[in-house]
Amino acid sequence: MASEADQENESVGLRVGPLAWKWPPVYPYDDELFLRSDAEPPMLNPMSMVNGEIPQDTEEDQKERTERSEKAAKEFWENEPDTEEYLSGASVNNLQNHLGFYLADGDAVLELGAGSNSYFPPSLKLSRHVGVSYTDDKMKSNPSITSSIIADLNDVEEERGLRSPEVKSLGAGTFDKVVMTNTIDFLTHPREVFRTAWFLLKPGGTMIVPFSSKDAYKSAFGDVQTKMWRTMNDDQHMWVAGSFFQFSAGEGWSGLKGFDISPPKPSNFIQEKLDKTTGAYVVQATKSDLEPTSVDPDDPAAYFGTRLWLTPVLESRDKMLITPRLGRAWEMAKTEEGRKHLEDNVEVLPAIYENLIKMDR
Template sequence: MADDRAPDPPFKPEHFVRHDSADDAEFYVQERMVQHIDNAGRGALAAFYAEHLPAGGRILDLMSSWVSHLPADIEFANVAGLGMNRAELEANPRLTEARVHDLNADPRLPYGDGIFDVCLIALSVQYLIRPLEVFAEIARVLAPGGLCIVSFSNRCFPTKAVAIWLELGDAEHAGLVGAYFCHAGGFSEPVGLNLSASGVLGDPLLVVTANKI
């Protein structure tokens, strides 16, 4: 099989260091039932999901928490949540199954090949220290043609975000996520969109999407 990854990833180990390199399990032991984007951003993300997620689809909510931002009027066959805090996952009413799993310690996803139609990473990609391995795993668990949607804003826990994320601005973040798709392999050309509300002061919202090929 041909290798469809972009050549020579432009990343260095120092790009993925963090101010707080302690075990992530310690940081996430305390549940945080907080929103990570404002009302307008949450509404825009739910509307984008409503347009792109198939009713009855099999959804993987990666790096999940107590809210998945899924549209309330669409039912899915299953929504599997994988995150760091058991209490947050159990409080999420949209999840049909939940697993606690630290992707920075082990980027392998505990799922079979090709079993999801969509993978979501909402407002948390900035914390991955092994993103190419995680994105390669996403390609593995998606069905052919399956969609991955990565959304992000300018909020984060700065001590846990990787160095390269903190060095870049919003538009450059979109390019970085696009590079994750390209260098992981197994995806179509990524597409970036700015979903920020025009003319309104508030949190920016950007998404980058790609399909499994």
């Protein structure tokens, strides 16, 4: 799915090129797919059926399980096991080479889900490396991190971004790269995390999301992985990771690519059974650098299109319909005051659509 042209000027292992991704018109995931194992409804026992009726999961049951799951997750991350032992030397080396290809000396890097090892090349000289993680314990032993923020990546303002005031205070357009290694499989609100990364990146900056194969550390981390990560395969995980870019900021991302940087498979059956090598994958995209701050009279729709990239509530298909209409309305406005009024009131579109959705229901 990656052509020779796609592979030019890219690191090894490119598997899915920018034009190969296909998306449904709306977000394709149910909330249940982001549940941890201890928050899922219990398996139905046929013996529990009374008079042929299936017992219903009550709202109180759901709330109690969620609260118990959140508490268990916090306890887990406060005593997080060491992940390095679950990654083979070959996979670590391949990941280090991949990151070294795209990171450059002098870059300002934000690492979400940072730990004791960032897998950056030892010779890399960053201008700044900010780590964000649930606890500071692992980050303290990371020699690359220059400053750290303690924040829960699953604590979000829905449809907007991370709730953490410290992360927000880093400022828009601050970082050249955002790296999030072996973290995507634990995110219960990935769109908000990706939107925060988009906000913090400079135009033209890249978000790099490496993750390990499905069973790399299942025994240690299985309880806190989301259901989609426990039940889907590695090919599906790559598509899922790409979709979080698409459904977080749409056209605000460009050059979406998927890499398989797994070490070669053993050549025979016996070696395959003995081999403990873990697969490794990367999905990454660049923040679009066409970000007009004022309306171009020759293409007013482009301005409104970028304004709608991160608009809550509106789906991609709504934005596609609205953008040219806003551009046409701006062209038809008779006065500068009328055009300014139109630009200012783009902000109320989410509230309008929120009410339309309620009416539709």
